[in-house]
Amino acid sequence: MNDLCLTHARIVTPQGIVSGCLSVLDGKISHIGGKQPARQEVDAGGKLLLPGLVDLHVHFNEPGRTDWEGWAHGSAAAAAGGVTTVVEMPLNAVPATINAQALALKVAAAGASSCVDFGLWGGLVCDNRAELPELLDGGVLGLKAFMYETGDPSFPAAHDGILYSGMAQLAVRDLPLLVHAENSQIIHTLMADFQAAGRSDRQAWLDAHPPISEVEAVARVLLLARATGCRLHIVHVSLPQAAQLIVDAQNAGQNVTFEVCAHHLTLTETDFLELGAVAKCGPPLRSAADVDGLWELLLTGRINSLASDHSPCPSAMKPDGSIWDAWGGINGVQLTLPLLMTEAQQRGLSAEAAAQLVARYASHNPAHIAGLPGKGAIGVGLDADLVLFDPEAVWTLRAADLKSLHPWSPFLGREFTGKVERVWLRGQTLYGGGAVAGGMRGAWVRPAGV
Template sequence: MSTYDLIIRNGTIVTSFSESKGDIAIKNGLISEISECGGLKGTCLKEIDATDLHIFPGLIDSHVHFNEPGRTEWEGFSTGSRSLAAGGVTTFFDMPLNSFPPTINKEGFELKKKLASQKSIVDFRLWGGLVPNNLNDLEDLYHCGVIGFKAFMSPSGIDEFQNADDITLYKGMEKIASFGSILAVHAESTVITEQLAEQKRLSGKKSALDYCESRPIVSEIEAVGRILSFAETTGCKVHIVHASSSKVISLVTKAKEKGVDVTVETCPHYLSLSSDDFMKIGPVAKCAPPLRDADEVEALWESFANGEVDIIGSDHSPAPPAMKQVKDNDMFKVWGGISGAQTTLMILLEEGYWKRGIPLKRIVEATSANPAKRFGLYPQKGNISVGSEADLAIINLNQLYRLSEEDLFYRHPYSPFIGRTYRGKNVTTIVKGKVVFENGKISSKYETIP
């Protein structure tokens, strides 16, 4: 009989606070022993030689849109989770909109959870929604086990998930605070963005640059300032999603200094693509908030390097290819969402570690440890320690490769990152002790999509 289910030998183990060579033993889905290289004794069912490789805690993607049920043709738990596994992600938090029905009540939650449990090959949690007229559903959603609640301060683009007016936000935050949960917010000013967009349309200006100019950074700043004042008054924990600018990050940092319980997330596309790239690449690079100029990209990296950015989430928001086509030369009509579930780690390694010297520990902190801590999963997740869940990504830091369409596991394999060269690749993903991805392929046990 084997002593362990799996042993990983001779790897460099990276956490948010340390980096050292060692062996890891796994049994019953948990890390049961960690030792210096060669220190582990006993037998195992499977052994992985991680010589010259780095072992990270599996990434936790706190922000994906898998659209199931109801819009599975956009993306689903089967293809979405396989994409995450390929990118070293072992846990995801699925957003409450884009699916039909949305996750705004107990029934919607239970339906989505059932489908995710049947189809996902990685671990997951589900967000609940805060929308007008569902205040009485929030406590039920909390007891169902939502990881938190999500609200839009501007139109979401989904008719079934309306943006929350200020009264809904305030009353919702009072309720969410009463049971100690957290509100994630898409923070853009409806007044600013809609007025600027209307001015553009009336002037016949419909290009990618016009779209970016219709959703300026000041729109984020206005909305973030408003939600922070609500958070300060209600005592509700708040998480600002997909901040596109260091100016927004700075506003959050100042609120933290005042004692507001707030964290902030940015996305790999804001750290690697500019508005100039958007104009060259086209609609697959459209998102909201939009991409910013190159100087803003660099300033955002500075905010990341100094620890002001708490979490990196992909905001994977795909749609069928027809919805990413420009019609009537009007970029405003294109679906706004970037496919990025599979590429978070490769972008952070190439753009952060190799190009800008960001320490690996800082990357692990923002992609694993911090989301686990913020959402109550640490140290079971987001860490490599005895007793933690064996969620791991094994990385070849030196592997150089060019991303192609064939590499992607998305339902619709398009991405603004196709054709770019990266250094640093996930080679093995382990979820609760089970290998789900290895050497470019989904493990045979999980190859068939249900």
């Protein structure tokens, strides 16, 4: 007797779309095909059944900044968006996750409040190299470093020497280094020049992040990783020319992957100039031609993963005055799936083709990159992390729909085609009827052997 049987579903598997039933026993997928007896039966009504999304790039800002988001609200937003596993970044929490003591605090916060499964990245900063062995032994899935100086004293950028040395430590353990690749000197020199000239307009933010600032940093970090043999993952790539450098390195045999965020696939610099601070992010939104170029790479299989870079803050930190004063981040984890499904269909894909694309690049590949066995796909023996998605539902985003603590978004008022209807985490109902199930607690996922 199974615990759950979903009938009349269009099941999105790595092998293709399967019409039929899916059964769950003890939190695992036990059967795909014909109907089997179960204690609970749910009629999917011919809708799509996708694997739960795996988002490798979220900022939930706890411990320390629960007024920004926190694990309870952040994980609820993830659940409502069909994201069943998140891997949280080490910065913006207080303290930042750059040593074993801070990791213990992060684990306690997430374990007490997260309703989705979670993994954690540690931080490589200038200079915590002596802390890295205990941090890595503690169960982080890899490390994150900035080449760009954000101005956060708790998470200073790692200069090339620190990057090189940290990469050497990670190479021994076969764990990845995630890198925010932007040239800090170019950007900060331009910012200082613009500010000295009295500029605080929205265009100044774009002008301070010219394409060369990203392209050069990507080229440089690829060289460093190649020299050390370190696994490299470059986050939020926003330019086709930067992405192509990584694709070329992959074709030459380098162990490197990269992600593109949903907002860089669905918003342009024109949107930023119209919307202002609510759409400020780093790297910034790019041209319509760049967005089209990223979609060409995605549709031809040359982008490795998709993520949200969910980075919320209190609304007061997104003022409409000086663009330099506004927090740079997008509230996005709840919207990745509907955004990608809507945009893909607008670009000519069928709902089924769009679902297969999302399943591969927002579920399967991220799980593989982070080393999360049992996650990211629908198959017998894998975790029953499932999303029932209605591809025909047409709806308009309202602030009341968002589960984030601060329900602002550059996508408010946007019409979507396709909606998350129900979500299961390891076979248990996580979301349905517009509400997150009470009492659900996610599990901490760690590298094998930790």
